[in-house]
Amino acid sequence: MDAEIVSIGTELLRGEVIDTNASYLASQLPLLGIDLYRVTQVGDERGRLVEIFRQAWRRSQLLLTTGGLGPTEDDLTREALSEMLGEELKVDPTLEQGLRGLFALWGREMPSHNIKQATLIPSAQAIPNPRGTAPGWWVEKEGKIVIAMPGPPKEMRRMWEKEVSPRLSQQVKGEIIISRTLKTYSLTEAEVDELVSRSSSPVEIGIYAKPDGIHLRLIARAPKQEEAEERIQQGEACLRQILTGHIWGVDDDTLEGVVGTLLADGGLTLATMESYTGGLLAATLSDAPRSCAYYNGGLVAPPKETSIALGVEAQLLSQYGATSLEVALAMATAARQRLEANIGIGVSGEDAVFIAVEDGRRNRTYHGNYPSSYPEAKRRATIAALFKLRCLLLSPD
Amino acid sequence: MDAEIVSIGTELLRGEVIDTNASYLASQLPLLGIDLYRVTQVGDERGRLVEIFRQAWRRSQLLLTTGGLGPTEDDLTREALSEMLGEELKVDPTLEQGLRGLFALWGREMPSHNIKQATLIPSAQAIPNPRGTAPGWWVEKEGKIVIAMPGPPKEMRRMWEKEVSPRLSQQVKGEIIISRTLKTYSLTEAEVDELVSRSSSPVEIGIYAKPDGIHLRLIARAPKQEEAEERIQQGEACLRQILTGHIWGVDDDTLEGVVGTLLADGGLTLATMESYTGGLLAATLSDAPRSCAYYNGGLVAPPKETSIALGVEAQLLSQYGATSLEVALAMATAARQRLEANIGIGVSGEDAVFIAVEDGRRNRTYHGNYPSSYPEAKRRATIAALFKLRCLLLSPD
Numbered sequence: 185m186d187a188e189i190v191s192i193g194t195e196l197l198r199g200e201v202i203d204t205n206a207s208y209l210a211s212q213l214p215l216l217g218i219d220l221y222r223v224t225q226v227g228d229e230r231g232r233l234v235e236i237f238r239q240a241w242r243r244s245q246l247l248l249t250t251g252g253l254g255p256t257e258d259d260l261t262r263e264a265l266s267e268m269l270g271e272e273l274k275v276d277p278t279l280e281q282g283l284r285g286l287f288a289l290w291g292r293e294m295p296s297h298n299i300k301q302a303t304l305i306p307s308a309q310a311i312p313n314p315r316g317t318a319p320g321w322w323v324e325k326e327g328k329i330v331i332a333m334p335g336p337p338k339e340m341r342r343m344w345e346k347e348v349s350p351r352l353s354q355q356v357k358g359e360i361i362i363s364r365t366l367k368t369y370s371l372t373e374a375e376v377d378e379l380v381s382r383s384s385s386p387v388e389i390g391i392y393a394k395p396d397g398i399h400l401r402l403i404a405r406a407p408k409q410e411e412a413e414e415r416i417q418q419g420e421a422c423l424r425q426i427l428t429g430h431i432w433g434v435d436d437d438t439l440e441g442v443v444g445t446l447l448a449d450g451g452l453t454l455a456t457m458e459s460y461t462g463g464l465l466a467a468t469l470s471d472a473p474r475s476c477a478y479y480n481g482g483l484v485a486p487p488k489e490t491s492i493a494l495g496v497e498a499q500l501l502s503q504y505g506a507t508s509l510e511v512a513l514a515m516a517t518a519a520r521q522r523l524e525a526n527i528g529i530g531v532s533g534e535d536a537v538f539i540a541v542e543d544g545r546r547n548r549t550y551h552g553n554y555p556s557s558y559p560e561a562k563r564r565a566t567i568a569a570l571f572k573l574r575c576l577l578l579s580p581d
Numbered sequence: 582m583d584a585e586i587v588s589i590g591t592e593l594l595r596g597e598v599i600d601t602n603a604s605y606l607a608s609q610l611p612l613l614g615i616d617l618y619r620v621t622q623v624g625d626e627r628g629r630l631v632e633i634f635r636q637a638w639r640r641s642q643l644l645l646t647t648g649g650l651g652p653t654e655d656d657l658t659r660e661a662l663s664e665m666l667g668e669e670l671k672v673d674p675t676l677e678q679g680l681r682g683l684f685a686l687w688g689r690e691m692p693s694h695n696i697k698q699a700t701l702i703p704s705a706q707a708i709p710n711p712r713g714t715a716p717g718w719w720v721e722k723e724g725k726i727v728i729a730m731p732g733p734p735k736e737m738r739r740m741w742e743k744e745v746s747p748r749l750s751q752q753v754k755g756e757i758i759i760s761r762t763l764k765t766y767s768l769t770e771a772e773v774d775e776l777v778s779r780s781s782s783p784v785e786i787g788i789y790a791k792p793d794g795i796h797l798r799l800i801a802r803a804p805k806q807e808e809a810e811e812r813i814q815q816g817e818a819c820l821r822q823i824l825t826g827h828i829w830g831v832d833d834d835t836l837e838g839v840v841g842t843l844l845a846d847g848g849l850t851l852a853t854m855e856s857y858t859g860g861l862l863a864a865t866l867s868d869a870p871r872s873c874a875y876y877n878g879g880l881v882a883p884p885k886e887t888s889i890a891l892g893v894e895a896q897l898l899s900q901y902g903a904t905s906l907e908v909a910l911a912m913a914t915a916a917r918q919r920l921e922a923n924i925g926i927g928v929s930g931e932d933a934v935f936i937a938v939e940d941g942r943r944n945r946t947y948h949g950n951y952p953s954s955y956p957e958a959k960r961r962a963t964i965a966a967l968f969k970l971r972c973l974l975l976s977p978d
Binding site: 198199201204225226227390467469475479481484 | 592593594595596597598599600601603604605606607608609610611617618619620621622623624629633787789798853858859860861862863864865866867868872873876877878879880881882883955956959
């Protein structure tokens with residue numbers, strides 16, 4: 185099935201809002217076996233909307249729209265679809281009742297212009313939207329489908345997941361599609377590309393460079409669920425063999441979640457002291473669910489005096505300077521001891537970054553240089569520290 | 582001048598890359614007085630590219646493209662433009678020499694397929710790209726303009742700023758356009774809208790809800806630079822009067838930068854202790870340039886035991902629980918004293934957040950509830966803490 189997306193809203197054409205709806209839908213369509221050929225962003229202008237809808241209707245079997253379903257004069261998706269399809273807009277009594285009920289629940293009278301959110305054309309069915317006042321539209325006509333969804337991402341995503349995607353997957357007969365993402369580290373995109381090109385994996389593979397390493401997205405297609413599952417498992421097994429030792433996570437895994445699970449499973453606790461990363465390491469660690477079970481806390485210590493106050497020996501600082509592996513190690517030890525944890529991480533540095541992870545017996549260190557801007561360098565150093573922590577946690581005693 | 586943007590790359594249609602180039606260009610075009618009517622994302626498929634270029638060429642006076650200028654077989658922007666305009670692609674000797682020189686500089690032989698990056702059509706001029714191997718194209722024909730820029734955002738932005746924007750602004754005669762953004766807090770979008778609608782400001786105003794408050798973007802148009810500047814100044818003065826006490830920054834100001842300047846100017850130092858925000862307050866404060874001059878550091882202290890170890894009285898915790906303004910104040914005081922700073926911030930809380938800012942004599946507190954996800958709640962609490970700090974810094978003694 186060929187699809188296109190039309191994202192509607194003048195704010196998109198002013199560059200004030202980034203069209204994350206289109207990229208979200210684009211990432212979801214392959215899982216239904218639907219091919220996306222075009223995304224168009226257009227402002228709230230009726231004539232232009234009708235023209236774009238006409239072209240899309242001619243070209244594609246599936247048209248997905250987001251935005252323009254609000255109650256104001258600028259919201260023109262319903263009007264433009266009705267004009268494009270030559271059908272009359274009418275208030276649907278059930279939708280009107282529901283909308284009035286919603287306002288009654290809020291203890292407010294329904295503003296008169298909201299009534300347009302209760303309108304339909306004869307070939308449209310309403311799609312429920314429990315997160316807002318704008319129902320979606322599902323139109324089937326002449327063997328083609330138009331689906332209009334609201335613009336706010338929370339409303340759109342819920343509608344996609346709960347209503348649109350299940351119904352579309354029933355209609356797109358013939359193929360089951362399953363995806364799996366493998367996340368690697370310590371390999372370049374070119375190295376992954378070369379390794380993978382030599383494999384005979386029975387799946388489609390996309391390779392993407394991300395801040396936390398190279399991701400491989402596997403897609404398996406088959407007529408039946410079991411076949412698709414078998415195929416993706418074969419593909420994953422094949423790639424795991426090729427990339428052995430380089431895969432740190434799958435699908436929605438995050439680095440902080442993966443090290444968090446290792447810490448929790450091992451009954452270990454962690455403490456940090458960071459200068460170079462300025463608190464980003466702590467903020468990232470604490471993003472993981474249940475992090476308070478294993479993360480004892482951290483110290484953010486920019487200048488030398490603070491590090492000394494927090495337990496780093498003054499002599500070390502004068503001997504090695506604030507930027508050295510020795511000082512990063514002393515920071516890791518001070519954090520571990522002061523916050524009574526099993527493992528400490530120290531991140532020091534000015535131009536270059538120095539990272540140490542230690543548990544009182546063993547340590548892992550890293551020394552790197554980032555040619556990027558400071559916020560980007562902070563982020564890369566945080567990821568490097570988490571990889572070093574993972575490395576220590578996975579090492580045999 | 583009417584414009585449209587075509588963003589090229591199959592990775593956009595897979596949802597693996599968000600099209601930030603289009604939103605960047607969309608935010609820049611109004612400053613040249615150019616009206617953007619459409620953005621299209623399309624994959625690396627020659628036939629579809631030619632079709633979209635034909636439609637855009639018919640409709641618009643200016644066509645901007647990004648992407649598809651690389652050296653591989655998938656990069657088809659040059660081929661499609663040459664087909665659409667009916668002109669032949671030829672290697673340009675000067676471009677070829679430059680490209681070979683670049684590879685020689687890197688100590689590598691030029692791969693044979695890179696030669697396509699040295700091609701032009703008769704009506705195209707090359708646009709320099711010091712950040713990559715792909716020069717842009719500037720095509721003028723039949724009173725219309727096509728500008729092809731590379732896809733990597735760093736290359737595209739540099740080309741836009743240094744080459745394309747200055748040259749376009751010369752061609753778009755007649756109007757000078759200046760913009761200014763005012764950033765407000767403690768007002769809702771509706772309140773700002775109502776206040777502004779009663780004003781008689783001589784500028785166009787856009788209102789945008791952002792995490793750090795409501796932003797107003799002022800745009801002034803005039804035939805001459807001085808008139809546009811006068812107009813924007815009048816507009817700003819008018820809005821400052823209406824929004825008195827609510828504006829915290831302009832243009833590129835960040836909240837952490839604004840409080841950082843207040844601290845540095847007052848010769849004051851700051852320390853933090855945070856549980857609820859898990860290090861994000863420290864990470865945000867340290868993002869500001871020169872923050873090490875005034876930010877003494879912070880303590881990230883998730884569980885009760887840690888807070889006690891770091892100087893919060895155990896009795897307070899048992900009396901009030903970990904989540905109370907009393908404990909937030911104790912955390913602020915402990916941070917200030919332990920890290921020898923003038924001002925301390927404490928952020929506590931579990932379901933709700935409790936924030937205290939104190940300097941040993943005065944304090945400001947905040948207590949809030951965020952119905953959002955934890956990462957979003959962390960971000961909002963961090964912004965609330967920075968506003969409370971600003972409030973204390975601006976209060977008379």
